[in-house]
Amino acid sequence: MNLKTARTGGLAALAIVITLAPLGFSNSYFYDVGVNAMFNAILCVGLNLLIGYAGQISLGHAGFFALGAYGSGILTERYGVPAIGALVLSASVVGILAFVVARPILKLKGHYLAMATLGIGIIIHIVLKTEAGITGGPDGMSLGNFKMLGFTIKGDQMWYWVTGVLLVLAVWLSLNLIESPVGRALRAVHGSEVGAEVVGVDTSSYKVLVFVVSAVFASVVGSLFAHKNGFITPDISSFFHSVELVTMVVLGGMASIYGALIGAVILTLLPQVLAAVEQYEAMILGAIMMGTMIFMPKGLLPSLLASLKRREAGK
Amino acid sequence: MFAAFLQYLFSGLTSGAIYALAGLGFAIIYNASHVINFAQGEFIMIGGMATATMVAAGVPIYLAIPLAMAASMLVGVAMEKFAIEPARNADVVTIIIITIGASIFMRGAAQLIWDKEFHSLPAFSGETPIAVMGATLMPQSLWVFGISAVAIALLWYFFNRTMFGKAMLGTSHNRLAAQLVGVAVKRVLLASFALSALLGAVGGIVVTPITFTNYEAGIMLGLKGFSAAVLGGLGNGTGAIIGGLIVGIAEAMASGYLSSAYKDAIAFIIILFVLFFMPSGLFGKRGTDRV
Amino acid sequence: MRNLMKWGAAAVVVAGCSTIAGLAQAADPIKIGSILSVTGPASFLGEPEKKTLEMYVERINKEGGVQGRKIELVVYDDGGAGEKASTFTKRLIESDKVDLLIGGSTTATTMAAVPLAERNEVPFISLAGAVVIVEPVKKWVFKTPHTDKMAAEKVFSDMKKRGITKIGMISEDAGFGKSGHDQSLAVVKSFGIEVVADEIYSPKDPDVTAQLTKIKNAPGVQAVFNFGFGQGPAIVTKNFKQLGIALPLYQSHGVASKDFIKLAGDAAEGIRLPAAGQVVPEQLPASDPQKPVVTAFKKDYEAAFKSDVSTFAGHAYDGLQIALAAINRAKSTDKAKVRDEIEKTSGYVGTGGLVSMSATDHMGLSPSAFHMLEIRKGDWVLID
Numbered sequence: 003m004n005l006k007t008a009r010t011g012g013l014a015a016l017a018i019v020i021t022l023a024p025l026g027f028s029n030s031y032f033y034d035v036g037v038n039a040m041f042n043a044i045l046c047v048g049l050n051l052l053i054g055y056a057g058q059i060s061l062g063h064a065g066f067f068a069l070g071a072y073g074s075g076i077l078t079e080r081y082g083v084p085a086i087g088a089l090v091l092s093a094s095v096v097g098i099l100a101f102v103v104a105r106p107i108l109k110l111k112g113h114y115l116a117m118a119t120l121g122i123g124i125i126i127h128i129v130l131k132t133e134a135g136i137t138g139g140p141d142g143m144s145l146g147n148f149k150m151l152g153f154t155i156k157g158d159q160m161w162y163w164v165t166g167v168l169l170v171l172a173v174w175l176s177l178n179l180i181e182s183p184v185g186r187a188l189r190a191v192h193g194s195e196v197g198a199e200v201v202g203v204d205t206s207s208y209k210v211l212v213f214v215v216s217a218v219f220a221s222v223v224g225s226l227f228a229h230k231n232g233f234i235t236p237d238i239s240s241f242f243h244s245v246e247l248v249t250m251v252v253l254g255g256m257a258s259i260y261g262a263l264i265g266a267v268i269l270t271l272l273p274q275v276l277a278a279v280e281q282y283e284a285m286i287l288g289a290i291m292m293g294t295m296i297f298m299p300k301g302l303l304p305s306l307l308a309s310l311k312r313r314e315a316g317k
Numbered sequence: 318m319f320a321a322f323l324q325y326l327f328s329g330l331t332s333g334a335i336y337a338l339a340g341l342g343f344a345i346i347y348n349a350s351h352v353i354n355f356a357q358g359e360f361i362m363i364g365g366m367a368t369a370t371m372v373a374a375g376v377p378i379y380l381a382i383p384l385a386m387a388a389s390m391l392v393g394v395a396m397e398k399f400a401i402e403p404a405r406n407a408d409v410v411t412i413i414i415i416t417i418g419a420s421i422f423m424r425g426a427a428q429l430i431w432d433k434e435f436h437s438l439p440a441f442s443g444e445t446p447i448a449v450m451g452a453t454l455m456p457q458s459l460w461v462f463g464i465s466a467v468a469i470a471l472l473w474y475f476f477n478r479t480m481f482g483k484a485m486l487g488t489s490h491n492r493l494a495a496q497l498v499g500v501a502v503k504r505v506l507l508a509s510f511a512l513s514a515l516l517g518a519v520g521g522i523v524v525t526p527i528t529f530t531n532y533e534a535g536i537m538l539g540l541k542g543f544s545a546a547v548l549g550g551l552g553n554g555t556g557a558i559i560g561g562l563i564v565g566i567a568e569a570m571a572s573g574y575l576s577s578a579y580k581d582a583i584a585f586i587i588i589l590f591v592l593f594f595m596p597s598g599l600f601g602k603r604g605t606d607r608v
Numbered sequence: 609m610r611n612l613m614k615w616g617a618a619a620v621v622v623a624g625c626s627t628i629a630g631l632a633q634a635a636d637p638i639k640i641g642s643i644l645s646v647t648g649p650a651s652f653l654g655e656p657e658k659k660t661l662e663m664y665v666e667r668i669n670k671e672g673g674v675q676g677r678k679i680e681l682v683v684y685d686d687g688g689a690g691e692k693a694s695t696f697t698k699r700l701i702e703s704d705k706v707d708l709l710i711g712g713s714t715t716a717t718t719m720a721a722v723p724l725a726e727r728n729e730v731p732f733i734s735l736a737g738a739v740v741i742v743e744p745v746k747k748w749v750f751k752t753p754h755t756d757k758m759a760a761e762k763v764f765s766d767m768k769k770r771g772i773t774k775i776g777m778i779s780e781d782a783g784f785g786k787s788g789h790d791q792s793l794a795v796v797k798s799f800g801i802e803v804v805a806d807e808i809y810s811p812k813d814p815d816v817t818a819q820l821t822k823i824k825n826a827p828g829v830q831a832v833f834n835f836g837f838g839q840g841p842a843i844v845t846k847n848f849k850q851l852g853i854a855l856p857l858y859q860s861h862g863v864a865s866k867d868f869i870k871l872a873g874d875a876a877e878g879i880r881l882p883a884a885g886q887v888v889p890e891q892l893p894a895s896d897p898q899k900p901v902v903t904a905f906k907k908d909y910e911a912a913f914k915s916d917v918s919t920f921a922g923h924a925y926d927g928l929q930i931a932l933a934a935i936n937r938a939k940s941t942d943k944a945k946v947r948d949e950i951e952k953t954s955g956y957v958g959t960g961g962l963v964s965m966s967a968t969d970h971m972g973l974s975p976s977a978f979h980m981l982e983i984r985k986g987d988w989v990l991i992d
Contacts, residue, residue, distance in 0.1 A: 028703075032703075132781065134786065134790065141716050141740065141783055141786070142690050142716050142719055158698075233690060233694060233719060235689070277699075280683070283685070
């Protein structure tokens with residue numbers, strides 16, 4: 003019961019933060035950064051299911067994100083498919099693709115899995131870059147607003163509220179997934195795969211399931227990002243973007259939904275803050291990544307919570 | 318027809334030897350610590366950049382090379398001491414993020430210390446191409462092959478014939494047991510970083526006359542080196558070399574006979590294919606899980 | 609110090625003190641915002657562009673500014689990523705409230721900023737190459753560099769003069785090379801030239817002899833044209849020599865800097881490429897109106913930064929000059945007026961050539977802005 007209240011409490015706190023944050027926004031640039039932070043947060047909450055709960059690394063999630071973005075771009079711009087249809091269609095294709103590659107890939111472990119997912123991400127990147135006739139190549143492609151049922155999402159403020167609702171929804175979905183039997187099985191997979199198998203957990207099905215779910219999350223966010231940004235380049239599928247996403251999850255805290263969320267927000271805001279010290283940006287970013295991981299190897303949120311608990315116990 | 322094939326092969330061997338040298342660095346550190354060091358490419362960059370800028374500033378090359386090697390080793394040792402050692406018991410992913418953070422940091426520092434321009438070094442023994450049955454090869458490529466071969470031989474000797482090398486291998490197999498029989502595990506880890514930074518620097522110096530170098534040169538080499546090391550089977554030096562050569566040759570053959578636009582993709586497809594059937598790479602040890 | 613000031617300025621905006629700023633209208637600085645690829649693969653464009661803008665803004669401020677107002681420059685580094693460029697452009701427009709935008713070192717970063725400039729009606733002078741930036745004409749968007757299409761046309765007309773009808777192309781698969789490759793294929797037929805081999809390499813490939821061998825063995829090939837920048841073209845050049853290919857090699861304007869000759873060494877001998885007068889100030893005839901401009905710019909730049917001037921730095925110089933001249937003529941920073949004045953730019957002599965814009969031409973350079981150069985004994989020789 004206690005868990006349940008903690009869950010609704012967290013969701014309510016998240017909703018309040020999203021609602022109140024705009025009080026500090028003085029113009030639409032802030033909304034823009036806010037939307038990007040929440041896009042990354044949704045993506046990382048999904049990715050965290052895979053990395054944090056199932057214990058499987060993926061260095062190729064930017065590829066799924068980009069497939070969603072380009073799927074929406076190509077379908078709406080070249081074939082006149084309505085935006086929502088394009089989003090669903092892209093997400094389904096990405097889901098199927100993820101399902102097909104998941105079984106052979108998830109048989110791999112550790113760094114071999116990292117390599118395989120990295121390879122898939124890079125192959126997607128190369129295709130997007132090379133097939134300029136369809137994707138616009140390295141110069142990118144433009145796409146229009148997100149229209150649905152005669153209603154158009156446009157402007158940073160409207161996007162902010164739509165994304166905010168989606169983020170709460172994504173967190174709620176993930177929390178439910180984790181509390182479900184599937185979630186328990188996942189944690190068993192992370193703890194000890196052989197052990198889980200011995201007690202009769204069908205580990206590979208569960209791993210495939212989260213892999214597909216996290217890929218679909220990425221694809222949906224990709225579609226929305228493409229409409230919101232109005233312009234996409236193959237850069238969004240690059241290896242660096244994948245690494246950035248994994249860093250967000252690990253920095254914030256693996257196996258912690260709110261941790262992944264905080265990691266995403268921090269790493270989205272950081273480059274904006276560091277823009278003023280541009281020539282030191284890379285060094286500072288690198289130092290922050292190393293420092294956080296050395297001193298808080300479990301990630302920001304879990305480490306902070308643990309130290310809070312310790313202090314409480316000390317009283 | 319055969320001349321073209323031979324040329325593709327030479328092209329692949331040249332790139333492949335460069336990837337192999339990068340992959341070897343991954344293998345050494347993995348061997349001692351089971352850490353994948355994503356900053357390995359940066360050691361290569363530091364070796365190349367330091368030598369090239371010193372030579373451009375008038376330092377004689379026979380002085381610049383050892384200085385650059387020392388600098389790179391120092392960076393490697395510092396990295397192990399201040400970034401890896403404190404996080405010894407962290408998760409694999411956590412350590413991956415630390416090494417990526419280190420690579421971003423080193424790139425940022427390199428662009429401040431040096432600049433963003435490309436730098437070159439003169440080829441060690443001239444630029445007269447060597448003709449072999451209608452195909453050509455640059456003398457510098459032979460240097461890369463030669464240095465790779467020497468590195469492999471020295472490493473083999475070090476790991477199989479010296480006490481310290483055996484201690485390093487032992488540590489990788491079982492940390493606790495190694496500690497119990499009196500191996501100074503901390504020293505072993507430090508040595509592995511110093512050794513692979515040194516190797517990276519050497520690699521950076523020999524490949525700079527071919528590929529040039531700038532502060533971002535380590536990114537591609539790190540990625541290709543990682544691919545080579547994984548394909549060959551982690552922790553296996555010979556595997557890393559063969560992995561690198563396969564990637565290089567696959568790219569060259571793909572651009573020669575299939576499509577140059579998709580050559581990188583083809584190389585990755587081969588790697589994926591191999592991993593699907595051999596989940597521990599070509600020469601990797603099959604792992605067993607502890608419960 | 610400059611960073612501190614930047615922070616200070618941002619803080620003022622954030623605090624919402626726009627009313628106070630409004631009262632102080634007369635002393636308000638002219639705000640120029642710039643997104644440049646100072647780091648990342650296109651840093652060799654963004655870095656000199658940033659240096660140039662900073663140097664001239666400082667100098668103009670020392671001389672009293674424009675219209676009695678100081679210039680304030682805000683530069684953000686997009687690292688060559690279109691998505692970052694879009695966020696930073698929004699920041700420049702919304703938060704920094706700039707009067708005018710200069711920048712976008714690459715086509716992708718420019719195209720990311722274009723919709724924002726158009727929607728918010730901010731004059732925008734791009735420093736990137738591709739022809740899509742100004743064709744079709746976008747009301748608020750201008751550009752200073754020559755297009756890749758012009759470069760391709762210059763190269764093909766030189767080939768035509770030499771009687772070359774069959775060529776091999778080798779291009780890099782990143783933005784500049786890809787766009788140049790596509791533009792080349794679009795115009796090549798009108799010169800009666802056929803592309804018999806078309807190969808691609810990645811900017812960081814250590815060896816491209818495989819691609820070049822394929823081109824070498826293509827039937828009837830008479831010349832090779834490489835579109836790319838950075839270290840790639842230098843590797844192509846070296847491999848070209850290694851294979852002993854006895855054909856003319858053409859490069860694009862992307863390598864028109866001394867660094868290229870330094871990297872490629874002896875192998876660069878005999879290469880031809882199109883370039884702006886900026887590359888060879890001392891070789892321009894005295895009658896060339898560009899001569900004093902490019903000579904002065906070269907001197908300023910090389911004195912300030914102790915490194916060779918590049919045409920890319922010149923693009924930033926031209927952008928700044930065109931913008932400030934327009935503000936001068938408009939006697940205000942009213943965005944619509946400044947835009948109209950930029951469009952009326954006529955007879956401006958810049959580092960890139962003579963610029964005369966119009967409602968249908970937002971670049972304003974004529975094909976004569978390009979010269980054909982050949983590399984001989986490690987230096988440029990003006991041949992056309």
